[in-house]
Amino acid sequence: MKNVMTASIELFIQKTQRLLLKQEACNNLMLGILHRLKTYRTECQLGWVEEDGEAIYAYLRTPPHNWILPAVASIDLDVIHLIVGELDKRNLDVPGVLGPDKYATAFAKEWEKRTGDRVVIHMKELIYQLDQVQLPLPTSGQLILAKEDDYTLLYHWLVAFGKEANEKITQSRAKTLATEFIRNQSAYFWQVDNQKVSMANKSRQTKHGATINAVYTPDEFKRNGFATSIVTALSYKFLDQGFQFCCLFTDKRNPTSNRIYKRIGYKEIGSAIVYECETG
Numbered sequence: 001m002k003n004v005m006t007a008s009i010e011l012f013i014q015k016t017q018r019l020l021l022k023q024e025a026c027n028n029l030m031l032g033i034l035h036r037l038k039t040y041r042t043e044c045q046l047g048w049v050e051e052d053g054e055a056i057y058a059y060l061r062t063p064p065h066n067w068i069l070p071a072v073a074s075i076d077l078d079v080i081h082l083i084v085g086e087l088d089k090r091n092l093d094v095p096g097v098l099g100p101d102k103y104a105t106a107f108a109k110e111w112e113k114r115t116g117d118r119v120v121i122h123m124k125e126l127i128y129q130l131d132q133v134q135l136p137l138p139t140s141g142q143l144i145l146a147k148e149d150d151y152t153l154l155y156h157w158l159v160a161f162g163k164e165a166n167e168k169i170t171q172s173r174a175k176t177l178a179t180e181f182i183r184n185q186s187a188y189f190w191q192v193d194n195q196k197v198s199m200a201n202k203s204r205q206t207k208h209g210a211t212i213n214a215v216y217t218p219d220e221f222k223r224n225g226f227a228t229s230i231v232t233a234l235s236y237k238f239l240d241q242g243f244q245f246c247c248l249f250t251d252k253r254n255p256t257s258n259r260i261y262k263r264i265g266y267k268e269i270g271s272a273i274v275y276e277c278e279t280g
Contacts, residue, residue, distance in 0.1 A: 002049065003082050004048055005086065006047070007046070009037050013034055013038075015050070019057075019072065024208060025209055025247045027071055028209060028211045028247050029211075030060060032205060033062060044062045056075060057070070061092075069099025069104055070099065070100075080107050084111050095277055097111075098274045100270065101124075108275040117279050119276070120278060122274040123274045124271070125271060126270075126271050127271060128250065128269065129209075129247045130265045130266045132265055133232060134264060135263065138232055140192065141191055143188055144191050144196075147182065148182060153196065160216065186201050187201045188201070189230075190229050199215070200216075200230045209243055209246060210243045228263065231261065247269075
């Protein structure tokens with residue numbers, strides 16, 4: 001069993017893509033990041049574990065974010081321990097880890113054991129996949145693409161979304177995201193009577209799927225079904241564009257959003273857990 005780290009996105013994709021695509025929807029985060037890295041070259045840390053020259057597991061990080069672990073059929077936890085040992089040996093930063101419960105938890109425990117850092121659960125998530133929309137296309141409103149003129153509203157809503165979803169979105173980060181979303185033409189609003197009432201974003205795509213995130217409705221517009229409308233409309237849009245499925249992550253503790261997505265046609269296909277490291 002051999003651990004390999006590389007700075008080459010092309011080599012990492014060549015070695016790991018076949019493995020990751022076996023559970024494409026569950027691995028939408030890692031696959032989506034790789035898709036984006038091919039276009040927008042940013043700092044990344046990439047690695048995999050192989051046996052007889054074939055990758056059996058992978059891991060990556062785009063600083064300053066957490067390490068990401070993929071979903072695979074089954075691996076021995078010694079693989080996770082090998083990865084943690086490599087990160088520790090190289091003195092690489094580990095702000096946290098996100099991945100399937102079993103593997104992320106093994107990573108967290110091994111990191112605590114090796115470093116003495118305290119590792120705590122930040123969030124437990126569910127992963128959903130939609131192959132066919134179960135609700136009719138909403139007609140009481142319209143889906144509109146976020147434009148340059150929407151920058152300020154998008155920025156404020158991203159800050160508010162971060163607070164509501166327990167996500168670390170600083171004002172600086174929100175400005176960066178708003179700029180990227182508009183540039184990439186990925187953010188959408190649901191508009192009713194010329195009033196923008198909800199937002200959602202196409203966060204990434206994989207070979208066959210598109211992922212939705214940043215679903216947010218301000219308090220004054222809640223309980224009107226606007227989040228359901230925008231996610232339903234976006235799901236139809238992405239399937240019509242040729243994607244075979246849509247997927248999204250939810251906070252396991254949020255019964256409202258989980259209920260909404262199930263009504264639309266999203267089915268739970270996996271789970272993940274996010275750990276954060278408290279150093280010192």
